C-alpha cells in the first residue's frame with residue numbers, strides 16, 4: 633500500500649471516480665459521505681465507507697479511527713441556485729465543513745490535502761480569456777464565494793500549522809456518474825432527458841460556451857496533486873477549449889443516434905456568456921494535461937448512461 637487516503641464526497645460523481653483511480657494505484661481508501669447527493673453504489677467495494685457529515689463532530693471519530701495520511705476534499709454543496717436561495721446552508725457545507733476537515737487534518741497530522749475548487753464559479757465574469765490562476769477572483773454567486781473562502785483557509789492552515797495543500801480549480805466536469813437530475817452538468821441533464829424520451833431544454837440561444845473536462849482527467853489531476861511536490865499551490869484543471877451548448881447537443885445527438893431536437897427556453901439570468909481556463913501551469917508543474925477530447929468523452933458518457 634502507498635498510504636491511506638480519506639476522500640470526502642467519495643460517493644459523489646467526481647469523488648467516486650477519484651476513489652477508483654486511487655485504488656487502482658495501490659492506495660488504501662476511506663470514503664466519508666453523508667449521501668445528500670451521493671450514492672453508495674458509486675463507492676468502490678475495496679474502499680471503506682463511512683456515512684458521516686463533514687460539518688459535524690462525527691467526522692473527528694472517522695479521523696481518529698482511520699488516521700489517514702492524505703485527504704482529498706470533494707464533499708460540498710454544489711448547487712449554484714440553492715447557494716443563492718439557501719446561503720447559510722451553502723456556507724455551512726462549504727466553509728464550516730472545510731474548517732472541520734482542516735481541524736481534523738491538523739490534529740491527526742495529515743501530510744497533505746487536495747481541495748476541489750471551481751474555476752467557473754471563482755473567476756466570475758472573465759476579464760480576459762483564457763483565465764489563468766492570476767485572473768481576479770470575483771464570484772457572482774454564493775457558491776463561488778464559499779468555494780473560494782475555503783481556499784483561504786487552506787492557505788491559513790499551511791501558514792499556521794504547515795499543512796501541505798494543493799487547490800485544483802476545475803472547469804465544467806462531465807462523465808459517468810454525473811447526476812442527470814442535478815442542476816448543473818448540461819451533458820448529464822441532456823442525456824438523462826434523451827433516455828427518458830423527454831425533449832432537452834436549451835436556455836437562451838445555446839451560444840454560451842464552457843470549458844468541459846472529462847472526469848477521468850480530473851481524477852488523474854487529483855492523483856498527480858497528491859503525489860507531486862510543486863512550487864505553485866493553485867492549478868486550473870480544464871481543457872482551454874470552449875464548446876457551446878448547441879455544439880454539445882449536436883455531439884450528443886451523434887453519439888446517441890437520436891433525431892430529437894432541443895427546445896429553446898428563456899435564458900437563466902446571471903450566467904456568464906463564455907469561459908475557458910488556461911491550464912498551462914498544471915501541465916508545467918503537475919505534468920497534467922487532458923487526454924480525453926470532448927467527442928470521445930461524450931461517447932463514453934453516453935455509453936455509461938445507456939447501460940445504467
Ligand SMILES: NC(=O)c1ccc[n+]([C@@H]2O[C@H](COP(=O)([O-])OP(=O)(O)OC[C@H]3O[C@@H](n4cnc5c(N)ncnc54)[C@H](O)[C@@H]3O)[C@@H](O)[C@H]2O)c1
Pocket residue numbers: 640641642643644645646647664665666667668669670671684685686687705706707708709710725729748749750751779801802803804805806
Ligand atoms: N461538477 C463540476 O463540474 C464541478 C466543477 C467545479 C468544482 N466542483 C467541485 O467538485 C466537488 C465534487 O462535485 P461533484 O460534481 O462530484 O458533486 P456531487 O454532488 O456528485 O458530490 C459531492 C458529494 O459530497 C457529498 N456531501 C455533500 N455535503 C456533504 C456533507 N456535509 N458531509 C458529507 N458529504 C457531503 C454528497 O453526498 C456527494 O456525494 C465539489 O467540491 C464541487 O464543488 C465540481
